[in-house]
Amino acid sequence: MIVDNDLxxxxxxRIMAENAYEAQKKLxxxxxxxxxxxxxxxxxxxxxxxxxxxxxxxEETDSGKWKDKLIKNRFVCSQVCDHLRGMRCVGIxxxxxxxxxVDIGVPVGVVVALCPRTSPVSTTVYNTIIAIKSGNAVxxxxxxxxxxxxxxxxxxMIAAAEACGLPEGxxxxxxxxxxxxxxxxxxxxxxxxxxxxxxxGMLQAARGTGKPVIYGGTGNGPAFIERSADIEQAxxxxxVSKTFDNGIAPSAEQSIVADSCIAQDVRKALQNHGxxxxxxxxxxxxxxxxxxxxxxxxxxxxxxxxxxxxxRAGFSIPESATVxxxxxxxxxxxxxxxxxxxxxxxxxxxxxxxxHACEKCIELLLHEKNAHSLVIHSRDKEVIRQxxxxxxxxxxxxxxxxxxxxxxxxxxxxxxMILGSASAGQGITSDxxxxxxxxxxxxxxxxxxxxEGVGSVDKSLGLISNKNxxxxxxxxxxxxxxxxxxxxxxxxDPADR
Numbered sequence: 001m002i003v004d005n006d007l008x009x010x011x012x013x014r015i016m017a018e019n020a021y022e023a024q025k026k027l028x029x030x031x032x033x034x035x036x037x038x039x040x041x042x043x044x045x046x047x048x049x050x051x052x053x054x055x056x057x058x059e060e061t062d063s064g065k066w067k068d069k070l071i072k073n074r075f076v077c078s079q080v081c082d083h084l085r086g087m088r089c090v091g092i093x094x095x096x097x098x099x100x101x102v103d104i105g106v107p108v109g110v111v112v113a114l115c116p117r118t119s120p121v122s123t124t125v126y127n128t129i130i131a132i133k134s135g136n137a138v139x140x141x142x143x144x145x146x147x148x149x150x151x152x153x154x155x156x157m158i159a160a161a162e163a164c165g166l167p168e169g170x171x172x173x174x175x176x177x178x179x180x181x182x183x184x185x186x187x188x189x190x191x192x193x194x195x196x197x198x199x200x201g202m203l204q205a206a207r208g209t210g211k212p213v214i215y216g217g218t219g220n221g222p223a224f225i226e227r228s229a230d231i232e233q234a235x236x237x238x239x240v241s242k243t244f245d246n247g248i249a250p251s252a253e254q255s256i257v258a259d260s261c262i263a264q265d266v267r268k269a270l271q272n273h274g275x276x277x278x279x280x281x282x283x284x285x286x287x288x289x290x291x292x293x294x295x296x297x298x299x300x301x302x303x304x305x306x307x308x309x310x311x312r313a314g315f316s317i318p319e320s321a322t323v324x325x326x327x328x329x330x331x332x333x334x335x336x337x338x339x340x341x342x343x344x345x346x347x348x349x350x351x352x353x354x355x356h357a358c359e360k361c362i363e364l365l366l367h368e369k370n371a372h373s374l375v376i377h378s379r380d381k382e383v384i385r386q387x388x389x390x391x392x393x394x395x396x397x398x399x400x401x402x403x404x405x406x407x408x409x410x411x412x413x414x415x416x417m418i419l420g421s422a423s424a425g426q427g428i429t430s431d432x433x434x435x436x437x438x439x440x441x442x443x444x445x446x447x448x449x450x451x452e453g454v455g456s457v458d459k460s461l462g463l464i465s466n467k468n469x470x471x472x473x474x475x476x477x478x479x480x481x482x483x484x485x486x487x488x489x490x491x492x493d494p495a496d497r
Contacts, residue, residue: 005176005178006178006179006180006181007180008176008178008181009174009176009177009178009180009181009182009184010178010180010181010184012174012175012176012181013174013181013182013184013185013188014184014188016139016169016172016174016185017110017139017184017185017188017190017191018188018190019168019169019172020110020137020138020139020169020170020172020190021109021110021137021190022169023137023167023168023169023170024107024109024110024135024136024137024167024170026167027107027132027135027136027137027166027167027170028090028106028107028135030090030135030165031090031091032088032089032090032091034165035089035090035132035133035134035135036084036085036133037164037165038132038161038164038165038166039081039084039129039132039133040081041160041161041163041164042128042129042132042156042157042160042161042164043076043077043078043081043125043129044077044160045156045157045159045160046073046076046077046125046153046156046157046160047073047074047077047078049153049156050070050073050074050077051070053069053073053121053149053152053153054066054067054069054070054073054121056121056148056149056152057069057120057121057146057149060120060145060146060147060148060149061117061118061120061145061146061149061303062300062303063117063118063246063248063302063303063304064118064245064246064248064303065245065246068244068245068246069119069121069122069245072119072121072122072245072417073121073122073125075122075407075409075415076122076125076126076129076417077125079409079415080126080129080415080416080417081129083408083414083415084129084133084435087133087435088105089105089133089134089135089435089436089438089439090105090106090107090134090135090439091104091105092104093105093441099448100445100446100448101443101444101445101446102443102444103441103442103443103444104441104442104443104444105134105135105436105439105441105442106439106440106441106442107134107135107136107438107439108136108192108193108212108438108439108440109136109137109190109191109192109193110136110137110138110139110190110191110192110193111127111131111136111137111138111139111191111192111193111194111195111438112138112139112140112141112185112186112191112193112194112195113127113131113138113139113140113141113194113195113197114140114141114143114182114194114195114196114197114198114199114202114206115127115140115141115142115143115146115150115197115198115199116143116146116197116198116199116216117143117145117146117198118198118248118249118250118302118303118342119198119245119248119249119417120142120143120146120149120150121149121150121153122417123197123198123417123418124140124142124150124153124154125153125157126416126417126418127140127195127197127417127418128154128157128171130433130434130435130437130438131171131435131438132161132166132170132171133435134435134436134438134439135439136438136439137169137170137171138170138171139172139173139174139185139191140154140172140173140174141173141174141177141181141182141185142173142174142177143198143199144177147177150173151173151175154171154172154173157171158171158172182202183205186202186205186206186209186211187209191209191211192211192212193211193212193213193214193438194206194209194211194212194213194214195213195214195215195216195418195433196213196214196215196216197215197216197417197418198216198250203215212428213428214418214420214428214429214433214437215420215421216250216418216419216420216421216433221253221254221255221361221364221365221371221372221373221374221375221393221402222253222254222255222256222257222349222360222361222364222365222374222375223238223253223255223256223257223374223375223376223377223402224256224257224258224259224354224357224358224361224374224375224376224377224378224387225256225257225258225259225262225266225377225378226259226354226357226376226377226378226380226383227259227261227262227354228378228379228380228383229262229377229378229379229399230377230379230399231262231265231266231269232269233377233399234266234269234377234399235266235269235270235272235273235275236273237377237399237400237401238253238256238346238375238401238402239270239273239274239275239322239323240401241253241401241402241403241404242323242344242346242403243274243322243323243344244401244403244404245303246303246304246305246343246344247303247323247341247342247343247344247345248302248303248342248343249403249406249407250340250342250372250419251372251373251402251403251405251406251407251419252402252403253346253375253402254338254339254340254341254346254347254364254371255328255337255338255346255347255348255349255364256270256346256347256348256349257349257350257351257357257360257361257364258348258349258350258351259351259353259354259357260350260351260352260353263350266348267348270323270325270348274320274321274322274323275321275322275323275325275346276306276310276317276318276321276323276324276325277325277327277348278315278324278325278326282310282313282315283326283337285313285314285315286309286310286313286324286326286345287326287336287337288313289301289309289312289313290336290339290341290343290345291336291339295333295336301343302341302342302343303342303343304343305322305344306321306322306323306324306344306345307319307321309324309343309344309345310324322344323344323345323346324344324345324346325345325346325347325348326345326346326347326348327347327348328347328348328349329349331349331360331363331364331367333367338363338364338367339367340371354378354380354383354386358386358387358390358391361374361387361391362390362391362392365391365392365393366392371393372393372394372395372419372420372421372430373393373394373395373397373402373406373419374387374391374393374395374396374397375396375397375398375400375402375405376396376397376398376399377398377399378398378399384396384398394419394420394421394430395413395419395430395432397411406419406432407419407432408432413432414431414432414434415432416432416433416434418432418433419432419433420432420433420437
């Protein structure tokens with residue numbers, strides 16, 4: 001029997017979207033305490049399988065390091081859940097008795113999530129946690145290169161969550177993965193919001209749905225080492241960040257911009273901590289391994305170790321080398337080292353002072369489709385301040401490894417596997433995406449002033465304190481009527497134009 005996978009995927013998408021829509025209506029009635037109980041149970045279930053899932057994702061995607069993937073799996077099951085405890089996302093989430101206002105959290109409804117091959121398990125778990133925490137149903141379209149591990153972790157979470165009372169259909173995934181099914185999911189009338197993480201090829205289609213889109217965009221921004229920095233610590237931070245999971249984290253550094261007066265010290269520190277400086281010939285060979293002559297990205301190289309990459313490119317490196325470094329002078333389309341490698345590869349630029357370094361960082365950020373993160377290593381508060389004011393970037397990380405600072409491990413940013421994309425106009429948030437990005441807030445405002453009588457409308461628009469007076473609907477209505485009448489008369493009077 002011949003099966004049309006495209007049609008089957010579309011059919012599955014329609015059924016899941018409709019089921020999720022009905023199931024979410026039930027979930028929306030759950031109190032925060034019940035949602036939290038479900039989250040705790042599914043996280044506990046995943047943690048019991050954390051190592052199995054790390055090994056499985058490493059084997060299926062053939063990238064990164066399984067031990068680092070294990071760290072990410074445990075991060076979302078423990079540190080993220082610890083941070084979420086006590087957070088209110090639905091129902092009354094804030095009251096200001098002085099201003100007499102109330103904020104009510106309301107789930108957006110049904111969320112469609114596209115997950116990456118870079119961190120397939122931890123990102124899937126994180127998306128599930130924040131969706132259920134905020135009372136939303138969530139349907140996944142697994143990455144074609146990580147279908148097995150994403151399906152496995154979702155099966156674990158669905159079983160645990162439904163055993164704890166999650167309505168059936170609130171958590172689901174496409175079993176027949178095809179672009180047609182993903183497009184049907186995103187465009188379905190029952191879906192309220194789309195999350196695109198690590199699948200840039202689907203971004204335009206997601207935006208074309210007309211629905212709100214949360215996009216975990218291009219990371220791999222530059223790291224500036226300024227002359228006042230602790231050079232040794234800065235280099236250690238960059239190396240540990242860039243080698244974690246073989247550089248596959250989007251928030252990891254892509255390039256280093258060094259202040260010229262300390263550039264030699266930076267080079268020496270990089271060599272001492274596993275940096276291998278490629279010759280120009282080696283750099284060209286490595287770039288050809290990642291990108292075709294017309295700039296297309298090649299598959300099968302992201303998340304590989306420095307040793308594997310060097311061997312495939314046709315040159316050898318010392319056993320101690322963990323990061324490949326290409327020294328560059330200019331940022332231009334002809335030189336691919338401004339691009340996101342998602343591997344332990346760095347470009348090194350040298351600039352005369354922090355102002356020129358500032359411009360270089362802007363060039364790098366804008367060339368890489370408005371990269372969302374930038375790091376500065378410095379002790380000069382004014383330089384840090386100027387970088388924060390001028391950079392077209394979603395987040396500035398100071399004196400910290402980008403991978404861990406961006407995730408909220410070594411900073412007080414919200415602990416997250418999804419970093420909001422870029423700067424103004426490039427996404428709906430630059431925050432680390434959290435459950436609060438999956439709700440809308442219904443505002444409640446109690447009347448604190450009233451429209452007075454007709455006589456004082458002319459002077460003060462009738463606004464007086466409401467502390468000691470009864471609310472009078474009839475006098476308020478009359479006052480509003482007179483205000484509107486005067487406004488119309490003013491428009492009709494040529495002298496007032």
